[in-house]
Amino acid sequence: MSKFRKSDNKETPAISTASLPDIVFMLLFFIMVSTTMRETTMKVRVSLPEATEISKLEKKSLVSYIYVGPPQQQFVSQMGSEPRIQLNDDFKDVKDIIDYVESERQSLEEQEQKQMIVSLKVDEYTKMGIVTDIKQELRKAAALHINYSTKKGK
């Protein structure tokens, strides 16, 4: 009988936390693999329109972004509240687009240059005037493969 008798006065052993780092590292690697770095700080507010017939952008390295939208609150005093174009980290003008596309193209490998995609992230309430100007510039820059960035609708 004495075999099963509880020993008195024994403290519960501390739970081993040695495997906790492993679990956290697992999470860490998952996040490192499944996410991408934020490359630009947004200076314009963009709320994308919705669409259903969307296709995914497969290769992120081939994609260059053009953001169009009203400036963020802290830039309103300098830039006004009308929609502006943002390339990389700065407010730019329509005529800067050709240079931008050219420099983005140069940064790609030679055989990939033809597959370059320009993604237009344009705010829903922007007027088409500015978008059409951008499209004309892109045509001049021979960046013909474009993608109107949208959210997935129902």
Add this chain to the structure above:
Amino acid sequence: MPKKLPEYNASSLADIAFMLLMFFLVVTTMDVDSGLERRLPQWIDPEDIEDTPPIKERNVFVVLVDRNNRLMVEGELTRVEDLKDKTKEFLTNPANDVNLPEKEVKEIPFFGPYEVLTKSSVISLQNDVGTTYGTYIAVQNELLAAINELRDDLSKKKFGKAFNDLNSDQQDAVKEIYPQKISEAEPRKIGGR
């Protein structure tokens, strides 16, 4: 006999890993980029534009969007919800209506001789400078939806599979029957002062 090394305390390793984890959570984004894919036409110098031969009225599907985001399709005020059906009607012309585009019989791989719209038939999308981008995308989306639905229907009927599951030769054949031809004119002021 060597002395047994004392086990080192690993409890702070978790804290370090958590810190790294937080860092990555903050500086990275997870959003997948998706959108409507389009190809722009080649740039042509305005001076070099030659007069293109006129296209018959019935072969052009005119979609106008004005600055108040109203939609006019083939001269009629239309809601965005109805655009898809109208586009499908234009692209198929099931009853061989004289007001809808002409068709011609063409040899298509897998299908044999098949009645398709003539080469000159095109969807023409025009928008005003004041049209909002959201409306423009909604219209583009409906036009693409119409084409994608037609392609899907045809693929299901012929191959028993959705368009996206076909191999590239089959896809090309279906694309030849329902091409994605949307022409965008230069924007101009439509309606209003």
